[in-house]
Amino acid sequence: MVREFKLPDVGEGVAEGEIVSWLVETGDAVEEDQAVAEVETDKAVVEVPSPVNGSVKEILAEEGEMVPVGNVIITFAVEGEDDDPGATSQEEPAESRTDTATETDPDADGAESEASAAGTGTGQDGEASTADGRVFAAPSARRLAREQGIDIATVEGSGPGGRVSEHDVRAAAEGGASGTGGATGDDGTGGEDVTSAVSDVSDETGTAAETGGAAAGAGETSAAQASAPSGANRDRTLAAPATRRLAEEAGVDIDDVPTDEERDGEAFVSPEAVEAYAEAQQEAQAADTAAVAAGESGAQEERIPYRGMRRTIGQQMEASKFTAPHVTHHDEVDVTELVETRGELKAVAAERGISLSYMPFIMKACVAALREFPMVNAMLDEEAEEIVQKKYYNVGVATATDAGLMVPVVDDAGDKSLLQLASEMNELVEKARERSIAREEMQGGTFTITNVGAIGGEYATPIVNHPEVAILALGAIKEKPRVVDGDVVPRHVMTVSLSFDHRVLDGAIAAQFTNRVEEYLEHPNRLLLE
Numbered sequence: 001m002v003r004e005f006k007l008p009d010v011g012e013g014v015a016e017g018e019i020v021s022w023l024v025e026t027g028d029a030v031e032e033d034q035a036v037a038e039v040e041t042d043k044a045v046v047e048v049p050s051p052v053n054g055s056v057k058e059i060l061a062e063e064g065e066m067v068p069v070g071n072v073i074i075t076f077a078v079e080g081e082d083d084d085p086g087a088t089s090q091e092e093p094a095e096s097r098t099d100t101a102t103e104t105d106p107d108a109d110g111a112e113s114e115a116s117a118a119g120t121g122t123g124q125d126g127e128a129s130t131a132d133g134r135v136f137a138a139p140s141a142r143r144l145a146r147e148q149g150i151d152i153a154t155v156e157g158s159g160p161g162g163r164v165s166e167h168d169v170r171a172a173a174e175g176g177a178s179g180t181g182g183a184t185g186d187d188g189t190g191g192e193d194v195t196s197a198v199s200d201v202s203d204e205t206g207t208a209a210e211t212g213g214a215a216a217g218a219g220e221t222s223a224a225q226a227s228a229p230s231g232a233n234r235d236r237t238l239a240a241p242a243t244r245r246l247a248e249e250a251g252v253d254i255d256d257v258p259t260d261e262e263r264d265g266e267a268f269v270s271p272e273a274v275e276a277y278a279e280a281q282q283e284a285q286a287a288d289t290a291a292v293a294a295g296e297s298g299a300q301e302e303r304i305p306y307r308g309m310r311r312t313i314g315q316q317m318e319a320s321k322f323t324a325p326h327v328t329h330h331d332e333v334d335v336t337e338l339v340e341t342r343g344e345l346k347a348v349a350a351e352r353g354i355s356l357s358y359m360p361f362i363m364k365a366c367v368a369a370l371r372e373f374p375m376v377n378a379m380l381d382e383e384a385e386e387i388v389q390k391k392y393y394n395v396g397v398a399t400a401t402d403a404g405l406m407v408p409v410v411d412d413a414g415d416k417s418l419l420q421l422a423s424e425m426n427e428l429v430e431k432a433r434e435r436s437i438a439r440e441e442m443q444g445g446t447f448t449i450t451n452v453g454a455i456g457g458e459y460a461t462p463i464v465n466h467p468e469v470a471i472l473a474l475g476a477i478k479e480k481p482r483v484v485d486g487d488v489v490p491r492h493v494m495t496v497s498l499s500f501d502h503r504v505l506d507g508a509i510a511a512q513f514t515n516r517v518e519e520y521l522e523h524p525n526r527l528l529l530e
Helices: 085-095 111-121 123-129 139-148 166-177 191-204 206-227 241-250 271-293 308-323 336-351 359-372 418-434 507-522 524-529
Strands: 002-006 016-022 035-040 045-049 054-059 066-068 072-078 326-334 378-381 386-389 395-397 399-401 404-406 447-451 470-484 487-501
Touching (some): 035 072, 308 404, 326 507, 336 359, 336 418, 336 487, 359 395, 359 418, 359 447, 487 507
Parallel strands (some): 395 447
Antiparallel strands (some): 016 035, 016 066, 035 045, 054 072, 326 487, 378 386, 399 404, 470 487
């Protein structure tokens, strides 16, 4: 008997995952709970275990492929039982359902996700879940549409199969703000103001990058575009399982394969059509390669998939940037006494097996200042239209990893000693760099610190870790001349940059908070009272 195995939800809210590597091959014997694949979600790389004892019958997803949760990625022949025709016949409806895997996009609200998961097992359910009128869009695009008060069904998608992207939503929002009468949300109260503000920011920042990327892409594919056949770009395609596999092996989207054949009123693609389309694509790519070799495309480029952690970081930064009006306050602080204090305590900490950096001192200084200025340790509940001041102090520490920026959170930092903070922070940072950190260990932060000085920078304009309202960036500690008691002397000076959400914090509070942090860092012995 053949057992299908669907990509499980390997984390809260995860809609899809990238197959990083297969740990088994077709024909391999497997045991229950044996890891068969590594899957990277937007949070971490996890191992996916086999649910049964048996052998690998077929691997249905390629390494590097993004697979929606609920899609079948591998089948097993259950140990001790032979494949039977009946099992194969049951697979046919699921394989030949008309919605392709790449189109099945679980919705953030969960309704479509449930339908997708149910439909994977039976073709009929899959048909029902993709009834006409369904909108294909990433959860981030749906969320943005809700935030903008736009009915996503009215947004014209520019992606494959009409998939709606965040860019499409913003374009619709911009059109609504300008009063063109295009696709707009039905919330005509405060939503229009928000829409307008977001559009302006997009024009200043994101659009330039998008334009640059589009220009680069156009340059790279200009030769191929001249000879490549245009894709059909359909929403739905009928094809036999073998044809779908052929298309996957050839690296073409079956919905782009041109065809005149139809079955039950739907486009039907044959193996011959796939082969012809793939061959044409290969010829176009060869022509493009030749053009590059001849110097027609200028500098060489490398394209890296925008997926997993990198994409999550980008989405978080984008959401924060387009949600909160950011302002950054810069200053310098004389940390000569802090350097001396840390030098004295470092050896003591080392005897206890703890590496003592400056960060625990800064965490304690920030917590002490947060107690005095609770608005900095707050969030804006936009739906309730309330500012939530938090009476606990969970401090995030931005950490550079091979996968990108991660923010482990030290919970209840206000209740811990210097060495406790150092020990816990070191452990979390190490786990983040090894990508073994749990999702929960990066959630619940109320304030974030990032240390750009560790790399050599001084000032920065860090993006607030939304929904927090402030983030402190630390610059490098350098010796600089300062006037002390009328004499110019060398002092250790560190720069600080506080970015904050101007909806919640005024510049005066941000400056006062920063001043208080600086006082603690200039006189670290005052932290003994905290």
